[in-house]
Amino acid sequence: MKIKKPNIGIVLFLLIGVVPFAAAFIYALLYSFGVIGVANNGFTLQFWESVLASGTFFKSFGYSFIIAFVAVTSSVGGALWITLKFRKQLEKQFLSFIIYLPLAIPGIVTGFFTFQLFSKGGFFARISYKLGLITKASEFPDLVNDGLAFGIILSFITMIMPFFVLLFLNVYKNERVEELSVLAQSLGADANQITRKVFLPILIQKTWVLIVLYFIFLLGAYEVPLILGQESPQMLSVLIIQEIKQYDLDKISEGYVVAVLYTLIVSAAAIVLFLPKRKRVYAN
Amino acid sequence: MRINWQPFILSLAVLLILFPFVYLVFLSLASEWRFPDVWPSYLGFKNWVTVFGSEAGLLSSFFSSLLISLSVAVFSTTSGFLISKAVFYHPKKKTLTLLAYFPYILAPVVFAACLSFFFLKMGLFGNMTGVVVAQFIIAFPYALLFFSSFWNEKVKSYEDLVTTLGGNKWQTYTKVVLPLAKGLILICFFQTFLISWFEYGLTSIIGIGKVQTLTIKVFLFIKEANYYYGALSCCLLIFPPVVLLYFNKRYVFKKLV
Numbered sequence: 001m002k003i004k005k006p007n008i009g010i011v012l013f014l015l016i017g018v019v020p021f022a023a024a025f026i027y028a029l030l031y032s033f034g035v036i037g038v039a040n041n042g043f044t045l046q047f048w049e050s051v052l053a054s055g056t057f058f059k060s061f062g063y064s065f066i067i068a069f070v071a072v073t074s075s076v077g078g079a080l081w082i083t084l085k086f087r088k089q090l091e092k093q094f095l096s097f098i099i100y101l102p103l104a105i106p107g108i109v110t111g112f113f114t115f116q117l118f119s120k121g122g123f124f125a126r127i128s129y130k131l132g133l134i135t136k137a138s139e140f141p142d143l144v145n146d147g148l149a150f151g152i153i154l155s156f157i158t159m160i161m162p163f164f165v166l167l168f169l170n171v172y173k174n175e176r177v178e179e180l181s182v183l184a185q186s187l188g189a190d191a192n193q194i195t196r197k198v199f200l201p202i203l204i205q206k207t208w209v210l211i212v213l214y215f216i217f218l219l220g221a222y223e224v225p226l227i228l229g230q231e232s233p234q235m236l237s238v239l240i241i242q243e244i245k246q247y248d249l250d251k252i253s254e255g256y257v258v259a260v261l262y263t264l265i266v267s268a269a270a271i272v273l274f275l276p277k278r279k280r281v282y283a284n
Numbered sequence: 285m286r287i288n289w290q291p292f293i294l295s296l297a298v299l300l301i302l303f304p305f306v307y308l309v310f311l312s313l314a315s316e317w318r319f320p321d322v323w324p325s326y327l328g329f330k331n332w333v334t335v336f337g338s339e340a341g342l343l344s345s346f347f348s349s350l351l352i353s354l355s356v357a358v359f360s361t362t363s364g365f366l367i368s369k370a371v372f373y374h375p376k377k378k379t380l381t382l383l384a385y386f387p388y389i390l391a392p393v394v395f396a397a398c399l400s401f402f403f404l405k406m407g408l409f410g411n412m413t414g415v416v417v418a419q420f421i422i423a424f425p426y427a428l429l430f431f432s433s434f435w436n437e438k439v440k441s442y443e444d445l446v447t448t449l450g451g452n453k454w455q456t457y458t459k460v461v462l463p464l465a466k467g468l469i470l471i472c473f474f475q476t477f478l479i480s481w482f483e484y485g486l487t488s489i490i491g492i493g494k495v496q497t498l499t500i501k502v503f504l505f506i507k508e509a510n511y512y513y514g515a516l517s518c519c520l521l522i523f524p525p526v527v528l529l530y531f532n533k534r535y536v537f538k539k540l541v
Contacts, residue, residue: 007370008370009366009367009369009370009371010370010371010374010380012363012367012370013367013370013371013380013384013428016363016367016420016421016424017367017383017384017387017424017425017428018383018386020387020395020399020402020421021386021387021390021395023399023402024395024398024399024402025398027398027399027401027402028398082297085290085293086290086293086294089290089294095294095298097530098298098301098302099301100529101301101302101305101526101529102301103525103529104522104523104525104526104528104529105304105522106481106482106484106499106521106522107482107484108482108484108499108502108503108521109304109308109502109518109521109522112502112506112514112515112518113304113307113308113518115506116307116311116511116515117307121319123307125319125320126319126320126321126322127322129319129320130320130322137319137320162301213389216389217389219391220389220390220391220393220394221391222391222392222393222484222485223484223485223499223503226503227503227506236391236394237391237393237394237485240393240394240397241393241394241397241485241489244397255397256398259394259397259398262391262394263390263394263398266386266389266390267386269389270382270385270386270389271382273385274381274382274385275378275382
């Protein structure tokens with residue numbers, strides 16, 4: 001009886017946690033090689049060749065990578081600065097609740113809201129018109145669905161920076177950074193040294209796994225780029241779904257090629273992130 | 285004299301945080317708001333009355349979302365808690381944990397696209413059960429990983445102690461394990477509820493537009509350029525989590541750090 005129970009648990013874990021992922025991956029893999037699929041007639045490398053030759057995947061991956069990187073570094077940098085400068089005030093009753101509010105806003109609402117503010121007929125365009133900065137809507141700069149992904153990056157930052165502020169505030173408290181700073185000060189360190197040698201190393205070291213996880217999440221983000229992205233290049237998830245949902249049957253297989261490549265990259269990242277360490281308390 | 289900028293920056297931050305909430309409520313009350321007007325020509329409860337008169341199906345979307353999210357939260361928290369015990373006491377727990385990360389970090393929408401064939405075969409495509417099952421598949425690894433640090437030597441010793449004192453499995457759970465895990469279970473429930481409540485991509489693929497949760501409605505209204513109803517759906521989408529956050533804020537980060 002004692003041996004049997006954990007086994008049921010493991011079997012259930014494999015059934016719910018592993019089998020769907022494996023099935024999805026194998027399905028996408030077989031589709032990408034033309035083994036299955038409506039118009040496919042057996043194994044072929046044609047779809048892989050055409051995806052690799054067209055460079056769509058690499059363009060889209062590079063584009064997603066840069067957007068996610070800019071958003072994560074700005075958010076982490078901003079959150080560190082806020083924690084360093086405003087920690088005491090943020091612990092007060094009123095502010096301590098207010099800073100939790102952004103967590104209640106999902107990606108799709110952030111995308112919608114950013115669109116409402118920054119589109120050519122949006123809130124800021126109206127104000128610019130009132131102030132006489134523009135004379136018609138089309139004169140307002142492209143801030144959504146734009147090439148530089150301004151709208152997407154801004155949305156990502158507003159979505160994840162509050163999370164990092166809260167995270168850093170908690171690490172600050174739990175790792176007793178305050179006491180360590182006082183100790184460093186009594187040993188003769190100045191404010192700058194405390195920031196560089198105590199504050200930053202502890203906060204970054206304790207949270208880097210979550211920082212990387214957030215980067216991976218943004219890499220695969222869907223709703224925000226769907227609302228605020230441009231036609232080309234697109235972020236990875238949007239590209240994959242667009243190809244898979246197409247009427248052109250060849251494109252569906254190509255969509256699965258991109259899905260397989262993306263899954264492989266994310267899986268490799270997971271292995272690098274989580275395998276070598278003995279225990280990862282901070283990433284759940 | 286040095287100017288103290290802190291109060292200004294903090295006030296600005298508070299305004300920036302509150303602005304989306306205020307703006308969305310404002311937009312949901314507006315209509316006939318055309319460029320370049322800074323103020324809408326109509327401001328009132330017309331949209332809300334229409335919605336609560338159950339036109340546009342927003343109210344039913346709200347309840348569908350609620351039902352789906354509650355189901356996903358209940359199933360994933362319960363199974364995550366019970367199964368995590370087997371996983372984290374297993375000698376190969378490192379490898380098993382790694383396996384749990386794969387579905388969790390893959391974009392849900394891509395995962396759903398690759399799974400949709402199986403859902404179609406099982407008759408779970410385009411219905412609410414299918415959406416609950418699909419969301420459960422991504423919420424489960426989260427819940428499982430969430431409980432990773434709960435199952436430690438201390439809890440194991442307590443369990444052994446109950447057994448030594450003659451307690452059975454049921455008593456171990458009801459008298460020791462569950463009271464110890466109560467706080468964590470609550471947070472996990474809250475988090476998995478939010479994962480489901482905020483989900484769009486996976487729901488749109490598996491629900492194929494037939495299962496209209498609030499996030500699906502928001503997107504539909506954006507596509508129709510009906511921004512007033514869009515804002516109204518956003519309000520319905522963000523205010524329940526605000527209430528939950530109010531009750532849970534002290535617990536939200538307890539597990540992460």
